Amino acid sequence: MKNWINKSVRLYVLVLICSCVSKKEIIYFQNDEIDQSKVSNSYKTIIKPDDLLQITVTALDTEAVRPFNLASVSYSTSSNSANGAAQQQSYLVDNKGEIDFPVIGKLKIGGLRRDEVIALLIDKLEPDYIKNPNINIRITNYKVSVFGDVARPGRYNIPNERITILEAIALAGDLNISGQRNNILVQREEDGKKVEYKVNLLSKEIFTSPVYYLQQNDVVYVKPNYARIQSASSNSSTSLFISITGLLITIVSLLTN
Numbered sequence: 329m330k331n332w333i334n335k336s337v338r339l340y341v342l343v344l345i346c347s348c349v350s351k352k353e354i355i356y357f358q359n360d361e362i363d364q365s366k367v368s369n370s371y372k373t374i375i376k377p378d379d380l381l382q383i384t385v386t387a388l389d390t391e392a393v394r395p396f397n398l399a400s401v402s403y404s405t406s407s408n409s410a411n412g413a414a415q416q417q418s419y420l421v422d423n424k425g426e427i428d429f430p431v432i433g434k435l436k437i438g439g440l441r442r443d444e445v446i447a448l449l450i451d452k453l454e455p456d457y458i459k460n461p462n463i464n465i466r467i468t469n470y471k472v473s474v475f476g477d478v479a480r481p482g483r484y485n486i487p488n489e490r491i492t493i494l495e496a497i498a499l500a501g502d503l504n505i506s507g508q509r510n511n512i513l514v515q516r517e518e519d520g521k522k523v524e525y526k527v528n529l530l531s532k533e534i535f536t537s538p539v540y541y542l543q544q545n546d547v548v549y550v551k552p553n554y555a556r557i558q559s560a561s562s563n564s565s566t567s568l569f570i571s572i573t574g575l576l577i578t579i580v581s582l583l584t585n
Contacts, residue, residue: 353553398417474496514549
């Protein structure tokens with residue numbers, strides 16, 4: 329009986345040790361120094377397939393810009409009348425990186441920065457169609473996804489089109505204690521291919537990472553640590569055994585004393 333109790337005590341202590349998380353595994357930015365020469369606060373939006381763009385053209389001549397600011401409305405099939413307030417039409421970037429812009433036709437803008445798209449449109453519009461046009465471009469479906477071992481996994485819309493990985497994690501309620509802070513995966517599409525980056529939140533080098541600023545449709549995945557995986561894979565009988573063992577240890581200790 330005594331030998332069985334000793335084995336049970338060792339097993340119970342082992343489980344407790346495995347479930348513990350060291351402070352070195354949860355404190356952010358504790359390692360390394362920041363190389364300021366590699367830190368950049370500039371961020372350029374890159375247009376990608378499946379982006380939904382709202383493109384607004386303005387100029388002093390309001391009649392000249394009217395064909396380039398088409399309204400989008402829904403129609404009732406029964407009454408053949410428009411429903412709701414008119415909204416400006418959006419342009420979906422297809423898998424070839426193209427949009428179909430009024431009057432001008434097909435434009436290949438996939439892979440271009442926002443400022444490059446604006447320059448392209450101005451070149452197409454001036455001077456044949458509009459004098460001194462102003463172009464504003466907004467991605468209306470800009471979003472990032474955060475899932476895995478976080479408090480609130482999900483997809484998040486970003487209205488200002490600029491977000492860091494730290495801000496995205498904050499939107500998701502931060503990592504759970506069991507989340508691996510030194511092995512976060514960021515998946516991104518570049519030139520039509522899926523590219524993966526590893527991020528270590530324990531290191532200050534995150535501020536120089538190419539994925540410090542996220543791009544639209546980036547996916548952030550937080551892996552659970554070994555203890556969390558083992559806990560999820562264990563069955564209810566194991567949990568019951570540990571509970572009973574703890575109770576027996578307490579009873580034996582009371583009787584011995």
